[in-house]
Amino acid sequence: MPTTTLSPPASSARERSAPEVIFAEDLCKGCELCITICPTKILKLDTTRVNSRGYHPAIVYNLMECSGCASCAKICPDSVITVRR
Amino acid sequence: MPTTTLSPPASSARERSAPEVIFAEDLCKGCELCITICPTKILKLDTTRVNSRGYHPAIVYNLMECSGCASCAKICPDSVITVRR
Amino acid sequence: MKTVYEKSPGLTDVPMHYCPGCTHGIIHKLVAESLAELGVLGRTVAVAPVGCAVFAYDYFNCDAQEAAHGRAPAVATGIKRVHPDNIVFTYQGDGDLASIGMAEIVHAAMRGENITVVFVNNAIYGMTGGQMAPTTLVGQPTTTSPLGRNRLGQGAPLRICEMLATIDATAYIARVSVHSIPRLNVAKRAIKKAFQLQVENKGFSLVEVLSTCPTNWGLSPVDSLRWVEQNMIPAYPLGVYKDIEGGT
Amino acid sequence: MKTVYEKSPGLTDVPMHYCPGCTHGIIHKLVAESLAELGVLGRTVAVAPVGCAVFAYDYFNCDAQEAAHGRAPAVATGIKRVHPDNIVFTYQGDGDLASIGMAEIVHAAMRGENITVVFVNNAIYGMTGGQMAPTTLVGQPTTTSPLGRNRLGQGAPLRICEMLATIDATAYIARVSVHSIPRLNVAKRAIKKAFQLQVENKGFSLVEVLSTCPTNWGLSPVDSLRWVEQNMIPAYPLGVYKDIEGGT
Amino acid sequence: MARKLMKGNEAIAAAAINAGCRHFFGYPITPQNEIPEYMSRELPKVGGVYLQAESEVAAINMVYGAAGAGARVLTSSSSPGISLMQEGISYIAGAELPCVLVNIMRAGPGLGGVQPAQADYFQATRGGGHGDYHVVVLAPANLQEAADLTQLAFDLADKYRNPVMVLADGMIGQLMEPVELSPYHPAAGLPPKDWATTGTAQSGGRRRIINSLYLYPDQLEQHIRAIFAKYAEIERTEVRYELHQCDDAEVVIVAYGTTSRIARSAIEKCRRLGLRVGLLRPITLYPFPFAAFPPVIERAKMFLVVEMSMGQMLDDVKIAVAGRKPISFYGRTGGIVPTPEEVVKQVQALLGGPGA
């Protein structure tokens, strides 16, 4: 199953290295629970494409703000998300 | 169904006329609940005879002591007893 | 002379088949008296259980239906929904109500079904010869718990009143006993009240009556009353567990 | 970098069939994580219900049996009595547990059966397309209560924790929710504790989890979480209803 | 009422209400949920009662109570749910109560699947419950018939004081066809329900008892023989079936409900191929139309039983044919509906070639 890894750009200027938030994208059902629950509001559905199941998948659009709290991963009913820090 | 009426002897000297305690004798199963519950302890099984169902029936042996409280009648599971006062 | 006590017109002339001294007979009387006193005999439908009271339809002086084992509350529901003006009650043993009929009693209570349940708890299966019931006391021997009910694996007595009192739509839930005259008088009042509430469309009412089974307890009828007092009441506290009117 | 969160080894690779955002999936995760963390996956047997979770046997990474509708506690009892060392749990919906399976759940609790019950209360029959459940809120419309559940005649929601907590031989009874991360963390601890108690042979444990049914509630998954918080929790107070260890 | 496009489940529900049914007790199960859903919507509008029972066990016992109280009462379910009702059905038959049961069959055994099947024939016709009794079983093949038979079911139930089952499968439940519900008039001469528990004040003080317990075997035997006397009458007078192109048929297909429609299409194809095939369609499964067979046996070369099961009505056909002609069986199961083409192939194989 193809996964999309959105790790921070190598050129990041921040002190800390941003966490990794990995989506097993084809499992995503676009339910938006992760999006709602994320305390920093950095997730959204990518409405420009559908995954193999026909859903717009969730993505992180501002990983640098990610606290690595894993709230998104915990709430995701389909175990789509892995978080590393 | 034959019933045994044990009313007080007409010659009773007492002021008050004693209550009536009437047994539908053939319904009696000789369970002794009435005997136990009677506050004045004036009931017993008549072990000298059996009723049509094969049980020794309950009787009052000292009606004059009867308070007419109807405890015996109330407790009798088989509605054998009628009390009048 | 006036009659202080006589057989209730709520009972038929059919002699009861209960064993000598079995308190099923006493409970029948309290129910019959209540119905007669409330003047509702002519519009009452009894639902008989499977258990020693299986012939209740022969004894109560009203219409009756014989239900499958445990299903009396469902049958009563069917009757009541067709004729809401009928007074409908079930008369059920502890095996019937607390074992096989658990779902039916809980759900009748949940619906606030406007029926009355007379629940005769004698801590044993009388009819089938003395097997363990959900209400059997811990340590009490029965033919299927020959060494006494073992809390480990067989659990502790199910207390129906306590359980059903947690259900919103119930109107009246009480536990009574008939082992003495004062208790019997309380029991009578509770049963009559349960029916009164039904007459008033107040919803589900249940009276649990602690009862004896001299035959399967292996005790005399008199000793059985004592056993109720000394052993059952501690396990099954008497009292009103729910009263929609707030009273006791 | 260390992994803060990844899919639990307690789950298989089979993608779940639940509707988007249905919290059944979250609850599966909490159960799977608990089993994995306790190290008992290899000796666990799951009992799947009939309901939306009917395929639970495909998802939990352990042995499993599929039970008839409502009978999961009986099936679990059969398994546990054969292999007392197995960790046996049922995963049941509210129709399954609180309606058709009422007798089975009450009696498993009464026996103090050493099993764990995960009770997913979404106030509706999800699988069959949104019919009324015993747990449906008063006023909530469903396909079989189109004008909303009417307290009169349909009763009020059955509160399983409150009811089962009255039963002696139960070890742990709690109600939790997964509508927010703090609540989800509490839920996780409750579920894990319930299994821990089983490992320690403490007897019957049940965790009721308030859950969503976006599809049949006609709400988005996100709005459904809000509905749980605003409507279900008031009717179903969260908390620990029984804890044999006395804690909360 | 004009022709209306309805789902089978709805047609059955609407017909029940049309026939005066005012009480429904049931429990949801696919593929019959449109029946309770329709009832929950429509019954209150006509002063009736829809009650969702806690289980099928409870539902059938509510039906018992309501029937005993004199109501026209319906329950519906699908295969596993009907299994749970077996004790209750036996009680209802034993207490001689009229009621209508609907089984929209799905595939078994066990949880099985939700697709159409006809594998509850044995259960329906042989009494899945204990003891000596029968349920009258009506098997519609289209939705108009589903509606009509549902109404008939209430009449038969009342006439004979016996449960009557409408037995269909998921396809008939889910299908839409035009249905016309004409104004309903109960059958003439239905007996008064002077046995129903309405309270003694309503019945001049005579106590009415609904019961199936007879502790003395001679009384119970007498009771059962009286019930079987009714069955004998039902077997004499209530048999229904349809013969289609049997006059010249070499192969007679025996099929009911959904499979009879498949068979019809297959027969059309066969005829076009020059194969002489006919259809004997039982409409009443109990009483089974044994009497329809002798003339057909005379003329046919052989029989082909088609069912969505591993062979259940087959037993009755064997009894009916009594060894006089060969019988073949073609069954699909597990939720598979056979195609007309499959049936044609069977016929071709039987007649030894693709066409005449």
Next chain:
Amino acid sequence: MARKLMKGNEAIAAAAINAGCRHFFGYPITPQNEIPEYMSRELPKVGGVYLQAESEVAAINMVYGAAGAGARVLTSSSSPGISLMQEGISYIAGAELPCVLVNIMRAGPGLGGVQPAQADYFQATRGGGHGDYHVVVLAPANLQEAADLTQLAFDLADKYRNPVMVLADGMIGQLMEPVELSPYHPAAGLPPKDWATTGTAQSGGRRRIINSLYLYPDQLEQHIRAIFAKYAEIERTEVRYELHQCDDAEVVIVAYGTTSRIARSAIEKCRRLGLRVGLLRPITLYPFPFAAFPPVIERAKMFLVVEMSMGQMLDDVKIAVAGRKPISFYGRTGGIVPTPEEVVKQVQALLGGPGA
């Protein structure tokens, strides 16, 4: 073990324990209470588990769980209780689990009575539950056989992964006869229970699933056909019956269990009257001994089916005889056990006179 005077119910219970049964789940009902009572007394002594379920519905589902976990497990009940088990039995057959069921039949329908009857034949042999499945049904006629067939039942269940029912009636349950339980050895070659849910640690990590749900009809059909392949083998290899004095019999009585004993006594009386009467006694009711019939049909003039019912096995006899010889039926029901004298009278009537 020496011959011991035992009640039928106890003989069955003792034989089950002798055959390695260590788990019993049941609910009290007359006339089989001696089985649970014996089990509650004796199972704990051998490390087994007796558990009184809250109902027959729960009991059969406990049996399902225990069987799925690999145990030799028993439940017993009587007619109404068996009706309540129908959904569960269908699940057990669908999930291919081995277990033994005992039905000590009483009179139905409904609450009926507690005296002996054979009116659950349909339910037992036709699957009272939904869907395509069969229960293997063994019908003992005496207590030694009751014990032996109970032990066989466990072997057959394990061999075919299917429920097996011991079907007897209240008379056999209550009767005392000498019974000898010899040391039991399981049948050779029973398959290992490598499908039982014991935890993946016990099975090298392979997950084991007990299930009867197949959402896709083609998979479900395949599953059912696999089960029916087992049934075909059972029908080939497990048929059991007894022929008694059939060689020269003009009238062959077909009867099982209690009625076969009555028939035996009747035959003795008939023979003394010079009437040539024999007995065909099915021991397996499913698979029914169809194969036993052809030679008997050849020689006999007619058949007389005797049952304690209104005629149920009669259907199978009709199928077996296939119209080649006339069949009469004599049934008593409601708890009445026919006397040998009644049966003799029937034979006399059939043969047109009191004796030869």
Next chain:
Amino acid sequence: MTEARIIVAGFGGQGILMIGKLLAHAGMMEGKQVTWLPSYGPEMRGGTANCNVIISDDLIGAPIVSEATCVIAMNLPSLDRFESSVQAGGWLLLNSSLIPRSPARHDVQTLAIPVNELAQQQGSQRVANVVMLGVYLAVSQAVQKASLIAAIEDVLGPGKRHLLEINLRALDAGIAFATKVQV
């Protein structure tokens, strides 16, 4: 072929079923075919009890006794109910302690035994059933006395060994009574 077909009937507490069991047990010990069949069901509650026993050299078909070689009636209702079941020439044994009437049948051999009194003489009413057993043994010789004694020993077991003596006395009393009247 010899076959004893016995009906024993009476009140619930009279040890009716035990008479039957002892006979069947004794028969079994002699290698015979035996059956014992009780009446059952809830109507037995506190009511009547009866059982059918067959002791035979051959396989036993119907275990229900319709034509009895002997009916033992321990009370009046039992006589009323089972008198007609004795085969012509068979035995009808009555407990005259509780049965005031004499039998209507004249084609059978009748013996009226005051078993309660005889039992009381041995020390207890409770062995009335064993007295009757002795009578039956004497008139029928269906089993041997030794077998019956062994059966009684088995049934009493080690726990009730102390009751053996009174039971044997009761048995002998029955035998003696039967022998005396018959002579």
Next chain:
Amino acid sequence: MTEARIIVAGFGGQGILMIGKLLAHAGMMEGKQVTWLPSYGPEMRGGTANCNVIISDDLIGAPIVSEATCVIAMNLPSLDRFESSVQAGGWLLLNSSLIPRSPARHDVQTLAIPVNELAQQQGSQRVANVVMLGVYLAVSQAVQKASLIAAIEDVLGPGKRHLLEINLRALDAGIAFATKVQV
């Protein structure tokens, strides 16, 4: 005898079942025999949907369509699944807005319609199904346009009367598209 046998298939939310119902309804109003059969069961949850419609002058036997006179595929999985079900010479109507490939069958008449775009042009994606209906009407003439309009009116009822106009526009758009390409 003329008989239209149609399979309509697509996603859950595409109004698949409605296309079929409108056709059946229209057929019924013309006095024809009609059947409408949906797929059902829990696997439908959020997944695919399809229905079979038959409109016939004669009694309809099997309501399952195995040899369709027309298959309407509203998405790719539906084309994959039902392409083989069209009878030779029958129609295969594809929603080219969502189906990237062309059909493999060459013995059938094919029309690829961008129904989503066409619907959007009428004001809403939600009437894509009605556009397709218009196309089917034009190529098949299975029912009359007037019947279909009446059917749409019936289904909308008084409550949704305001939606009638857009639906009629969508219907016409479908008819126009079909007429244009066919000429």
